[in-house]
Amino acid sequence: MIRGASSSARYFALMLSEGIATVLGILLSWQLSSWASPHVQVWLLAQQIAIPTRELAFYEQFYYTFITAVRDFPLLRLGILFMIAYAVIKQIIYRVMDPFVSRWMASKPTQPAKKTERSQSPGILSSLVGAIMGTLTGLGRALMVIAALFIFTTLLPQTQISPYIQASTLYQKGATQVIKPVAGDFLANQLPVFTRAVEEEFSSILQRKYEVLDAQIPADIADAAKEVVAKATTDEEKAKLLYKWIGTRVKYDWDKVNLYEQQRIWKEQAPAETFQTKKGVCIDYSRLYAVMARSIGLDVKVVTGLGYDGRGGYGPHAWNEVYLPEYQKWVPLDSTWVASGGNWFNPPNFDETHIREV
Structure with missing residues (x-):
């Protein structure tokens, strides 16, 4: 007005x-x-x-x-x-x-x-x-x-x-x-x-x-991957052998977790360091798996999101998906959880414990 x-x-x-x-x-x-x-x-x-x-x-x-x-x-x-x-x-x-x-x-x-x-x-x-x-x-x-x-x-x-x-x-x-x-x-x-x-x-x-980060595949990692899957005849067998090898060889690095939780210091490490030290957290397991899998011709992804913590909640987590031509689909796997027992290579309940990042 x-x-x-x-x-x-x-x-x-x-x-x-x-x-x-x-x-x-x-x-x-x-x-x-x-x-x-x-x-x-x-x-x-x-x-x-x-x-x-x-x-x-x-x-x-x-x-x-x-x-x-x-x-x-x-x-x-x-x-x-x-x-x-x-x-x-x-x-x-x-x-x-x-x-x-x-x-x-x-x-x-x-x-x-x-x-x-x-x-x-x-x-x-x-x-x-x-x-x-x-x-x-x-x-x-x-x-x-x-x-x-x-x-x-x-x-x-x-x-x-x-x-x-x-x-x-x-x-x-x-x-x-x-x-x-x-x-x-x-x-x-x-x-x-x-x-x-x-x-x-x-x-x-x-x-x-x-x-992009892990495009470079060190020769020792490629040689190790070839040795691990030497007896495999299908892509599924190769993917499973790598899953078991990384899950049983690499130990979970609780010191790295405590350093981040207590001091907010994140220690970034390349797959080569994980391979050499045999220590890492979920993202390190997943990146090493991806590099080894790609070195033998598998098509693989690193997936980030949330994983069930066993106490009724979920926390930040990482795992992999690998493409299997025999099934014509991507299947999930979690090499970090191999040590905790159970089958985490494409189990029917995988989505109940893993939530993709969105």
Whole structure:
């Protein structure tokens, strides 16, 4: 009401122009990035980028992790291309719209410079029109916040804050009466699928990090792996022999655990050190298994997440997955738990004690 009709109209026009620019930017960026993504992948594949089998500096590790992830993971590639396209296209849209918005804004100062003008109040009709304009502007902003919260609670319903958001009366009215009738079913059906796809791809990117770190396979490790699987005739037999060998040869390093828990000092070690010292924690078991398995031609992953601690809870853990062509699927195994007894090579209850990182 204080701003009056003309000033409130300018605020409303600015919000409307921002909304138009955003929607156009998203639509055009989505089309452009969807078109460009396969072409970028083809170009990257043509470069024949291979992770060097030598010790890599930190910047080299980052480069090969990033460039191979962009090449191999479609959601990551699409996301990066979309952000680049959106940043460029929205600036172009702003430049096209700027003359019209600037001319509108320049028609009358939003905040009068003179004290005498600032003290003048708009008329009753102008105040009423300004109030209506201001209400529409505020309502639009409020709906954008509720829409963002709706997407958040749909994507991450398990978070602690989601029930508090959903319990809000204002949120319930906005979400159920406005957002959900317009796009709620689409979001509710598609976002969880998209979330799972992102989780799986992010997990693969984490695995790629260890593939880059451990691309170099020392000769003594490769020789040991060949000796371990010498009598095996199938990939499953090779994978099991390595699982048992690492699980019975490597001892769990409780000193390393205590150093981290008590002093927050993490001792990073390469598979070569684990192989030489025969000591390590779960991630060290898993990285050594991956290196030995790759040296004999097996396709293997390092998986991180949570493992059952035997006391009713879960703690940070790492294990492996190996691809068996005879079954045409990835099977899980946990060489760290061999010493604790039981079968941890693709048992039926593996998912009950191991939760993948998401």
